[in-house]
Amino acid sequence: MGRFANDPDFTLVWPPDVFAEELQRLIRxxxxxxxxxxxxxxxxxxxxxxxxxxxxxTDFTLLYEAPDPxxxxxxxxxxxx
Amino acid sequence: xxTSAWLTELAADAAQLPLPRRPLPYWSQRRAAETxxxxxxxxxxxxxxxxIHRLLTEHFFSESLGFECVDAQDEPVAHPDDEIEARxxxxxxxxxxxxxxxxxxxxxxxxxxxxxxxxxxxxxxHSYSGCGFHPSAFSKRSGQAIYRWRINExxxxxxxxxxSTGGExxxxxxxxxxxxxxxxxxxVLDVAVPDYRDVAHGxxxxxxxxxxxxxxxxxxxxxxxxxxxxxxIVKEHLTKDEGALFEIANKFDLRHRKADQxxxxxxxxxxxxxxxxxxxxxxxxxxxxxxxxxxxx
Numbered sequence: 001m002g003r004f005a006n007d008p009d010f011t012l013v014w015p016p017d018v019f020a021e022e023l024q025r026l027i028r029x030x031x032x033x034x035x036x037x038x039x040x041x042x043x044x045x046x047x048x049x050x051x052x053x054x055x056x057x058t059d060f061t062l063l064y065e066a067p068d069p070x071x072x073x074x075x076x077x078x079x080x081x
Numbered sequence: 082x083x084t085s086a087w088l089t090e091l092a093a094d095a096a097q098l099p100l101p102r103r104p105l106p107y108w109s110q111r112r113a114a115e116t117x118x119x120x121x122x123x124x125x126x127x128x129x130x131x132x133i134h135r136l137l138t139e140h141f142f143s144e145s146l147g148f149e150c151v152d153a154q155d156e157p158v159a160h161p162d163d164e165i166e167a168r169x170x171x172x173x174x175x176x177x178x179x180x181x182x183x184x185x186x187x188x189x190x191x192x193x194x195x196x197x198x199x200x201x202x203x204x205x206x207h208s209y210s211g212c213g214f215h216p217s218a219f220s221k222r223s224g225q226a227i228y229r230w231r232i233n234e235x236x237x238x239x240x241x242x243x244x245s246t247g248g249e250x251x252x253x254x255x256x257x258x259x260x261x262x263x264x265x266x267x268x269v270l271d272v273a274v275p276d277y278r279d280v281a282h283g284x285x286x287x288x289x290x291x292x293x294x295x296x297x298x299x300x301x302x303x304x305x306x307x308x309x310x311x312x313x314i315v316k317e318h319l320t321k322d323e324g325a326l327f328e329i330a331n332k333f334d335l336r337h338r339k340a341d342q343x344x345x346x347x348x349x350x351x352x353x354x355x356x357x358x359x360x361x362x363x364x365x366x367x368x369x370x371x372x373x374x375x376x377x378x
Contacts, residue, residue: 002094010091012098015230020095022223027088035084042203043088049139049200052101056091064084 009055019050040064120239123180126187128235130179133194136228137161140204144219145197151212161194168193184240188254188290191232191244195252200224225252242290247271249278249285256288262356269359272366279307280362287355297351304358311365318368 004010012019023046030039040061047057082090106114140148147158161175169189174182178190200223201216229244229252236243238257245255247270258266266284274280283303286296305327308315 002090002097004091004094005097006099008099010094010098012095012100013231014227016095016098016100018223018226018230019098020092022220023088023092023095027085027092030085030088038203045202045204060084060087063082063087 009053011052012050013052014050022046022050035064120237122184122187122240125236125239126179126182129187129191129232132231132235133190136194136198136231140201140214140216141199141224141228142194142197143201143216144199144221148215150207150215151210152207164197165190165193168196188242192253195225195228195232195244198224198228200227245285245288249281250289254290255285256290256292258288262359265356265359265363269363269366272370274366274369276307276310279303283307284359294348294351297348297355301351301355301358304355304362307362308358308365311362311369314365314368315361318365 023043026039026043026046030043033039043060043064044057047060048054051057136142137146142161145159146161146164149158162173165174166172171186171189174186174190178186182190199219199221201214201218202220202223203218204214204216207213207215226246229246233243233246241257242254243257245251245253247267257263266288269280270277270284280303283300286292286303287300289296292300309327
């Protein structure tokens, strides 16, 4: 069972197959052309349209904007100097 | 977890994500169900109108109709009334609705808006004077798929009609088939075979909303034609006595219209033959796929 399965915060208002197809299309484009701000805006738009709640788009935005530890930034669990 | 992995997992879980749950029926709804009364046409009409209005505000029709902007007040925006009148000749149907819509009006509205639907995939927020979101790119395919899904959810079992989700009659209101036959039709349409168009045409003829007996007969004839072309497959893989399959079509008034053919059969008989032929086509699709045969005689 996936982590999002049956999570009421992830209630879809789209047909599941259309959602999976559109999201996978964006994922492939992000991998190929880079996860730019424009790309992230399209993902956010899709998540806002597809879900009943705003939790999915909020979770995505937090993840996207989180500092990348591999670049020397700090992660959520660390206190900055 | 990185962004790509999170999104990939979300896409993988799509089939397990919850869908909106309808509340348990309320008192008057339970009473209506007990006395055999279902949801009436006017209720369905109001719900459809409300859903289309919601999609209008979400810019699902902006590619076709345009949208208003405070900085472009001189640029005309098409009104749904204009599109409906241009396409079906009915004036002021959207602005006068939904009270007073007949079933025909409802079906026209549903079909026209299906053709106009496209999902905004990209855009920007025009903050001047609170103007709002301006879409700049659209996807017709996903927009129409979402529209069909939403409308069919609303119609449910209230009407013996639904929006077709595949085939030649995509986006048109069709008669609802019993669910197992609906699955059969979908399974047949899901396979790309050389004579796909003939099969899709037969299906569209049969389940058209206002299909006459003659049209449904033509649908059976169309499927009989497909099977005739696949006769070698039937003979090789199913039965050497493949002629039995066509005996009924020949004996009854379904192909040659000869004087000795019987023509006064019941509607149910016509349906039975249609679904028998459709099921046989599905079976031969499997055989064609397995053998790599083109499927034609």
